[in-house]
Amino acid sequence: MDIVQSSKKNPGEMRTKGNRLKSFFDSPVSLNLMYIPALLLFAVFIYYPIAQGIKISFTNWNGYSAHYSFVGLEKYRYMFTDMRTYKVIINTLIYGLGSTLLQNILGLAYAVLLNAKLKGRGIVRTIVYFPVIVAPIIMGYVWYFIFQYDGGALNDIMLAFGKEPVDWLGNGPRAVWLITLVNTFQYMGVAMVVYLAGLQAIPKEYLEAAEVDGASGFYKFIHITLPLLMPAITVSIVLNIIEGLKLFDVIVSMTNGGPGYASHSLSTMMSDLFFAGQDAGFAAALGNLMFVLISLFGISSLKFLRGKEVDL
């Protein structure tokens, strides 16, 4: 508290201009100048575009011409009557919530297994985590080599078992789940690492005390490990939801939204509408919808999970 008040000691000295400047820089308030660059960047590249995005969604702008007119809620009306919108919202939710669920369940299971004393667990952790450092667009192409119809690695297995080859990515709903799996494969290493750190932070005495009382391994996991992992679980799940609902790169490289519109997410659909469809108004309206959706899921999952955390 000393720091905050030290500048107010000699009000009499503040009369001359130089002194006033000096006392400003002596006060902690002047330190607030240090966040001005960050605020400027936010204002220019995030807040201004958000405001502009709302404006554009009320126009029929095509994305490049100088002329456009305001059409009111027309684009929103169009968005909510277009069946593609609902398809794409459902896909986005599968991408976001599906990969969040898979990444965290598998990540936690891997963490529990690889936290035990095993020879070579370091190597297994390394290979599970490795895809995190690969560009997601490239990761999608790598899996394309496996799911490809002609000569794909998976169809080689089908043939070896005397089955017909399958066009894995040619079926919309299946493509959506395969993309979800690929996204899970790529980022479950992050969840694993977060849970490993969480597991290592649990005081050994708790588990030992439970053991003395005769608790089973499963009981210990449900009643001690899991509650103490809650903070790590919260962070992991909330970040996964936000990231998953934004999914873009992997979709582009695996199906590019196809077949038809069947595997588009809100992100890929928006970029498609803007660049190929030349409908900036619709794209901006979709962008605003996505913003609302992500805020809704991000904030409510954070609120829900924070409520479940326990204090030590």
Add this chain to the structure above:
Amino acid sequence: MIKIINMLKKLMRYLTALFIFIVHLIPFYILINIAFKTRQDTSSRWTPPNALYLKNFSDVWTQSHLGSALLNDLIITVCTVALVVFVGVLAAYPLARYPTRWNNAIYTLSISTLIVPALTVLVPLYKLVVDIHGISTYWAMVLVLTTFCLPTVIFLYTGFIRTIPRELDEAALIDGCNRYEIFFRIIFPLLKPVTASVIIIIMLGVWNDYRFSLFLLQKRSVQTVPLVLSQFFSQFQNNLPLAAAGSLLSMIPMALIYLFLQKYFVSGLAEGAVKG
């Protein structure tokens, strides 16, 4: 009896770990097999190549100008990481040290931008960058990436600075340091561990970025590796060995950094997540 059960349990664990290891290796195994085979080789992707065919690598290197793409990636990544660390740490210090009502509001405002997905503002952001003549320039790309990385960086630094005892600041103030000297000479040197995490998290995101590059880097001469390779894939659908070789090459820089600095990758991400 108990001994046998324990042995079986242990065996199960090893088998599961081995299974996980193999499953996660498969995509890379397939990729390597394709990259080292000739285009005419129609053998299964599961079988390793008879001989290592290296021409794919030299071909993709020259045909897709991977060298210049790597350089572009390097320039953009280094500039963004430097700028975001500087701007982020400056912003985090007052927000962490003087949590007045006003500063707390600013902190919340900054962190909530974490939720704004880059693509929801795609249309207006693209228009803005066109208007300021920033399309296909390094500086616009660096500024946009910096802005969208800033919330994470501010979040990590603020969390860390809050754990540094205030007594340190007070002692320095009594010793005659002014507030800026305290920051630059006392606090900043203490931030090394969190800075390592920040650098790694941001470096990964920026180096592998595709969504911003796709819209903001339209001239061939400024394009980065993910962008160049994705175009290569769509152009050479019939020459997948070349594309596979390119993909493999593109992983090398980050893979090397990962192998040497593995400790920091893992601890950085975990700390970032757990400290929240």
